[in-house]
Structures are given as C-alpha cells and as structure tokens.
Amino acid sequence: MIIKAEVVRHPGREPKDNPRFVVTNLKHSPRHLYEAIYCARGDVENRIKELHHGLEIDRTSCTRFLANQLRGLLTAAAYVLYQELRLRAARTAFRSAQVSTLREQLCKLGAWVESSVRRIVLHLPASCLHRHDWQIIARQLGAAPA
Numbered sequence: 001m002i003i004k005a006e007v008v009r010h011p012g013r014e015p016k017d018n019p020r021f022v023v024t025n026l027k028h029s030p031r032h033l034y035e036a037i038y039c040a041r042g043d044v045e046n047r048i049k050e051l052h053h054g055l056e057i058d059r060t061s062c063t064r065f066l067a068n069q070l071r072g073l074l075t076a077a078a079y080v081l082y083q084e085l086r087l088r089a090a091r092t093a094f095r096s097a098q099v100s101t102l103r104e105q106l107c108k109l110g111a112w113v114e115s116s117v118r119r120i121v122l123h124l125p126a127s128c129l130h131r132h133d134w135q136i137i138a139r140q141l142g143a144a145p146a
Contacts (some may be wrong), residue, residue: 002030003103015017055079084111088140105130106137119144 004020013141022038032109039059056115060068082099085106089095094102112123122138 002034004034050099051075051079054103055082085137085141089133089137090140091137093130094133094137106134111133 002022002024004022006018006020008016008018020034020038022034024033026033028037028038055075055078057072057079059071060076062068064073079099082102085102085129086094086097089097089102094106097105109128110125114121114123122133
C-alpha cells in the first residue's frame with residue numbers, strides 16, 4: 001500500500017488534507033508506482049475530459065445513428081490532429097496546452113491568406129499575441145520561412 005499525504009493550501013482558505021492511497025500487488029518502487037502508473041491513469045482521464053469539453057465528442061443532436069457516429073469519428077480525427085499540433089508545439093508555451101486552449105489561441109485566428117500555384121502564405125496580424133509560437137509550430141509542421 002502506498003500513501004501520499006498532502007495538505008493543499010489556497011490563499012484565503014483553510015488548509016485541506018488531500019490523502020491518496022494506492023493498493024497494489026505490482027512489484028515496483030512506491031515512487032514508480034505512484035508517478036508512472038497512478039498519475040498516468042489520471043492523465044488519461046484528462047484526455048477524455050478534453051474530448052468531452054474541448055471538442056464536444058458527446059454532442060449527438062442528430063436523430064439518426066449514422067449521423068451521430070460520423071460526428072464522433074470526425075471529432076476523434078480532429079483530436080488526433082490537435083495531438084499532433086501539441087507535439088509540434090514542444091518548444092513553445094503550448095507544449096502542454098489543452099485542446100480548448102489550442103483552438104482559442106492558435107486556430108481561431110484571423111489571417112490574410114495569399115495563395116499561388118506553388119505555395120500558400122498566411123499573413124498574421126501584427127497584433128497576434130502568439131505570433132512567434134505560431135511560426136515555430138508552422139515550421140515544425142513543414143512550412144517554409146517566408
């Protein structure tokens with residue numbers, strides 16, 4: 001049995017006990033069991049929350065099953081694309097951002113699009129808050145510098 005005893009302190013509130021217990025028969029060190037297995041399980045639950053809250057995978061407002069199934073599949077595909085975006089953002093402030101943050105800060109952005117036969121150029125506004133991060137991610141995805 002592994003016990004983690006913690007006291008959580010928030011400004012203006014009383015301290016609160018936050019005990020954690022893990023009972024297992026796995027033969028690893030307590031630190032490894034807690035950090036690599038128990039906490040990783042919690043991280044998976046966070047990814048499921050991202051699907052629900054960030055991409056609304058549970059939105060099944062159509063009356064037909066196949067339409068709702070297609071919505072779920074498209075949402076799952078979008079999540080895979082956001083995971084790839086997060087991986088490419090490893091050297092930016094977005095390296096551990098949630099899907100909703102990636103959508104709000106990087107994807108919902110007004111830009112002037114200039115296209116020709118050979119390339120597509122996105123002109124970001126001068127007031128873009130995350131312009132430098134956007135450029136790093138775009139280059140990681142294979143964009144050529146202008």
